[in-house]
Amino acid sequence: MTNRPDPHRFAHVTEWVFDLDNTLYPHHSNLFSQIDVRMTEYVSQLLGLPREEARKVQKELYRAYGTTLKGLMERYRVDPDDFLQKVHDIDYGWLDPDPALGEAIRALPGRKFIFTNGSRSHAERAARQLGILDHFEDIFDIVAARLTPKPAAGTYDLFLDLHAVAGPSAVMFEDLARNLRVPKALGMTTVLVVPRNFEPDFADIWEADREEKDHVDYVTDDLTAFLTALVAG
Incomplete structure (x- = not known):
């Protein structure tokens, strides 16, 4: 499932914001x-x-x-x-390095950020294992968010202010649709990343988020393919 992106709708994007867990690494890595x-x-x-x-x-x-x-x-x-x-005292060896994803992120024009409800150290270790850490300008973690997690509106405001990001110039990639409600209201383009072979009743991921579909511009189960199509376009 890939809601194929129209590159023209991303031509204005100068900031690329990615959730970490089950977004930058696939859900099936577990x-x-x-x-x-x-x-x-x-x-x-x-x-x-x-x-x-x-x-x-x-x-x-x-x-x-x-x-x-x-x-x-x-x-x-x-x-x-x-x-x-x-x-976060876990085995990051469960993640396979993903050079194709790294190349797709590297090729995106503009700044790239990780925005996670987890810790900076967790994000760094996961991104380093994937081989993508060096492509990001910064990591905005739960500590930077003053311990208030997404989807709190104030947390997004803190991120935007800290990094001088304007909502209409940014795109947000997330695995939980409810975390895209505020970004959409801020003018950001929103992309929901779902598991491979996703089914709507996959409760652990979708949960009650089916009610949040109006805040989702695109849906993909292959982040690398989605980004590669944008770069190629």
Whole structure:
């Protein structure tokens, strides 16, 4: 599934903004599953709960606050640095280097950014493993966002102000459609990246995001092909 881009509609773009998890690396790499397990373990140890109960609490916090970390901070005054260090202690060897993606990103005209609800160190290690880190001007992480995750409007404002990005000159690539609502309102072109052979009832990714489709300009399950088509055009 690739909603083939019209290069003319991207001719104005000077800033390319990419989410990290399940966007710059594919969902089928399953890297985020390691982080998910670590978060459950963290909640289990913090609250003294069996794993099954801890996972329920973790997911409830995620739904209520946007990220598990935000919920843990609000309810249990968790140290964010401790949380981020422990949940990102994972094996990045699960990611295969992607030279084709690297070349496609390198060839894009203008500045490129990673904008993630994760930590800078996590983004750096993942991007380095993929072989694409050197193509980005900067990484805007959860710490730069003052620990307030996407899709909070203020978080996007912080990013735009910090890097002097004008919404109408930018494009945002995301794997969660709800995180594209604010970028669309800011005038950004929006691209939803879905798993290969995506089906609309793929709950772990789509969740309730089908209601957010009006904020999505393009949908692709092959980011490299999408970017390559833009460059070729």
